[in-house]
Amino acid sequence: MTAIPSENGMDAETFDQFIEQLQRYVRERLIPAESQVIADNMIPEDLQDEMRGMGLFGLTMPEEYGGAGMNVPQYVEAIRVLSYALPAYRSLTSINLGMVCSAIKKNGTDEQKAEYLPRLAAGEIACFGLTEPGSGSDSAAMQTTATRSGNGYVLNGAKRYITNAPFAKIGLIMARTEKDNQAKNAHVSAFLVEMDTDGIARGKSDKKMGQEGSHIGDLYFDDVKLPGSALLGGEEGRGFATAMQSLDNGRLSVAAASAGYAKRILDSALKYSTERKAFGDSISQFQLIQAMLADSKAEIYASECMIRDAAAKANNGPAIIKAAAAKMFASEMCGRVADRCVQIYGGAGYLAEYEAERFFRDSRIYRIYEGTTQILQLVIAKNMLRQFAAES
Incomplete structure (x- = not known):
């Protein structure tokens, strides 16, 4: 294996050892546990604790906050290796690593970093609330609101298809802080929410086509009182930019998961074809x-x-086009x-008694x-056109 550069991350030798x-842990512990995870539709608590002990929830957290301090290429490679096993394992850890951690590191106050990054690194499960029943990438249609009240906010609305929603301890929730749509989506702000706060209700875990052991569900906010310190970065209007920055990492994580799982699928096909x-x-x-x-190998x-x-x-800044292109190609490739x-x-x-059927269902998402x-086609094209106009 070629060492991945360690700029702003773990040194290359230590990373290769990790x-x-x-790889051994995936082969010796995670894959043998897959049948139990599928049967129970849940990763056993003892296995979750092992994953915490391995540091799998803190790969991207800075070392001063209890994490491994991996840079983006190292994190993505670790996700690819982890994703050779059942997708539920990545699903449990990925929101902590690729989205919530990224948002707090880039946009959080010093106090927010000190409060949340050690908890995320230690394995408190996070969720990321952007999608709603009537909106996803269309922030103009967002209905969840955070209304000023004294020194804090009151949160109302609903989020849908939220990974880890049934049991998350920490939520990064996007909400409208301006009634009217603003230029550059400045009507959207991001909030760090303790998920046991009064007024938060969780929908049941959705029954899905595949990916047993991972969980998504709805979140409902009914006059949820948030302190002013919950506003990410202490500044309104930066929530959508935060979400898009986090989605670069999230999309790279899904791309890596697609590549890692595709390798597992190909290995299975290769073995079966010889037997x-x-x-x-x-x-x-x-x-x-x-x-x-x-064709699959290529x-x-x-x-x-x-x-x-x-x-x-x-690792060096926004990668909107490349992250979108990598996710688009890798996910479509995994399906093929x-x-x-x-x-x-x-x-x-x-x-169903053969694993090919499960691979097919798992990879569709x-x-x-x-x-x-x-x-993603729209994201790529719009950014290409914007760059072309700026350079013309």
């Missing part, structure tokens, strides 16, 4: 099977290259690899959350 340890016999030989000897295996490699390049860009895996398994690929493929 990755080797993580399944037809016409007196293993089907791996058939050229059309080999073509599907080769696409995984392409996605890994894109992800590493985008992560390097994001999963489809080929089912095809290679043949009739067995459609049966990657093309939807953190920006659907269609939204």
